[in-house]
Amino acid sequence: MxxxxxxxxxxxxxxxxxxxxxxxxxxxxxxxxxxxxxxxxxxxxxxxxxxxxxxxxxxxxxxxxxxxxxPRSIAGDHHAHVVPAKPVTALWRGLSATERRLDATDRALEIAVIGGGTGGVELALALAYRWRHRRPAPRIALYHRGDALLGRGERAAAAVLADALFDAGIARHGGTTIARITPGTIASADGREFVADAVFVATGAAVxxxxxxxxxxxxxxxxxxxxxxxxxxxxxxxxxxxxxxxxxxxxxxxxxxxxxxxxxxxxxxxxxxxxxxxxxxxxxxxALALIGLGTRRAVAARSWPLAPTGYAVWRLKQAIDKRFIARYHAGEIARIMHRSGV
Ligand SMILES: Cc1cc2nc3c(=O)[nH]c(=O)nc-3n(C[C@H](O)[C@H](O)[C@H](O)COP(=O)(O)OP(=O)(O)OC[C@H]3O[C@@H](n4cnc5c(N)ncnc54)[C@H](O)[C@@H]3O)c2cc1C
The missing domain is CATH 3.50.50.60 (FAD/NAD(P)-binding domain)
Known part of the structure; x- marks a missing residue:
């Protein structure tokens, strides 16, 4: 898991x-x-x-x-070129398929990421970093419903993320509710159409x-x-x-x-x-959210007026994540069970 x-x-x-x-x-x-x-x-x-x-x-x-x-579904999101952020197995499968397409073409593919919450922004930045040496460079665009990234009250962190998207060359389409996905395009609720060779979906949460x-x-x-x-x-x-x-x-x-x-x-x-x-x-x-910026930098968001950003925040996130995952290594669990006499 x-x-x-x-x-x-x-x-x-x-x-x-x-x-x-x-x-x-x-x-x-x-x-x-x-x-x-x-x-x-x-x-x-x-x-x-x-x-x-x-x-x-x-x-x-x-x-x-x-x-x-x-992720919440969008009409047409069953198409083969649509990659949900979750379940994680579906994300890896979709990412591999997208990379096979990137390998097979000398055209710069248009990659859409839908969702302006933590998941969507982090994923877009991660993809940009992953593909930073690819030529031709895929063109990544982030689409989100409201004007601002993240939820209400996260203005400082949202501003850091907006800058990070800009620096990574990711186009941002705020105020754009994607309502339909078809092979090769996505369309907004107000009728605009965008080219999208692959679509990553991180649109909040649904059952x-x-x-x-x-x-x-x-x-x-x-x-x-x-x-x-x-x-x-x-x-x-x-x-x-x-x-x-x-x-x-x-x-x-x-x-x-x-x-x-x-x-x-x-x-x-x-x-x-x-x-x-x-x-x-x-x-x-x-809850404190430590959001990776693709590079070895992260921003801390907790509705503060300032959003601490940089390598130190990334190291903190790394330390927390590594400590969390280490707790579930079977060897560690076995040691705990042994110590507590289970
Ligand atoms: C890209 C991304 C990044 C994120 N980063 C963070 C972060 O840094 N920090 C943070 O706090 N949150 C983060 N989140 C949110 C976090 O993933 C969820 O809030 C968290 O995983 C919820 O845990 P859960 O146990 O409820 O469900 P999950 O972790 O989603 O686990 C659900 C499990 O149930 C299984 N399952 C589902 N349906 C069935 C079924 N019908 N039958 C059998 N099994 C089933 C699934 O296969 C899965 O193993 C992120 C989310 C995304 C998409």
Whole structure:
């Protein structure tokens, strides 16, 4: 499983792909958890069953959903030249296909990146850095709905990112809601058309299509509504955390909240199984985002009036990411389990 915090830097080439991977298989074996390598296609919270892609069903007493989110869909985004930022396997597949096309042509291909949030901007900058020596140089353009990058209240960091895009030669089309993708072009809601040989999509968060759910209250975007104990509001046997969960007080879809919720989720599963009172998850109001600029520089965003930027911020991000991923190396987990007598 990939750690998305290191994804843009891996796309840029600062890490090898294996460095951002967590070996779920080994961790499951260590924890003696039975692992199914399959997609869940249906969740029935009334019958208390899940259905796997091969049609087999499984009953549950307690269910924890941590299935994340994918970019919001745009009409026509099923075309072969469209590359979603998530799932990560789809991103790598699409990136390889795009690079095969770059190798096969002596024309400068037009690359569109859709989405002006952290994911889209970081991805565009990472692609520009990855392809910096390619000739002819691909022409990258970033399309985003509002006039400003990032969310409201991030003016300082948005200004740094706008400069970084300019320096990297990435054209920026603000106020451009892309409403349709066709082979070779993308079109905005107000009828403008742009050439796009490949389209990378990082358009916020949506529930993975093709997943049926029954008996689960969901918010207007389809995410599962949970209470402060991460429990489905009308399905006490179902817990959810991370991007798929819609918290009582909404929070951005960010790995920070997913990671912080995980220990509470694990604890509450045990408490629910043993009939003890559940713990509350108090999601912090704001999270620090360290956003890579493609090069070995990053900008820190936390709605501050100033946005610290540079190599030191990149080193901080690198240290945090490396420490995070190291915690999930099977050797480290085995050592912790051994020390705590598990
Ligand atoms: C380019 C990019 C960069 C990002 N960088 C950062 C960052 O630096 N910091 C940060 O905090 N956040 C970052 N994010 C956001 C972050 O990726 C998410 O908020 C975080 O991954 C959410 O964690 P999660 O566990 O909820 O879901 P995910 O990490 O998305 O994991 C979901 C898992 O569930 C599996 N799954 C999904 N559906 C099914 C199904 N039906 N059946 C079985 N399995 C299923 C998936 O295969 C996946 O393994 C970034 C996102 C993107 C796109």
């Amino acid at each position: 990939a750690y998305s915090g290191m994804l843009p830097a891996t796309v840029a080439g600062h890490y090898a792909r294996h460095e951002m991977q967590v070996d779920i298989g080994r961790l499951a074996r260590l924890a003696q958890v039975k692992r199914y390598r399959t997609r869940v296609t249906q969740i029935d919270a009334i019958a208390r069953t899940i259905t796997r892609a091969d049609g087999t069903r499984q009953c549950y007493d307690l269910l924890a959903l941590n299935i994340g989110a994918v 993975l299509p093709g997943l049926g759910m029954r008996g689960l209250a969901r918010d207007e975007r389809g995410f599962i509504r949970v209470n402060t104990r991460l429990q489905g509001v009308d399905a006490p046997g179902v817990f959810a955390a991370g991007d798929i969960a819609s918290l009582p007080v909404p929070r951005p879809k960010s790995g920070v909240y997913a990671v912080r919720a995980a220990p509470v989720l694990a604890d509450n599963l045990e408490r629910a199984a043993t009939g003890r009172p559940l713990r509350e998850f108090r999601a912090q109001r704001r």
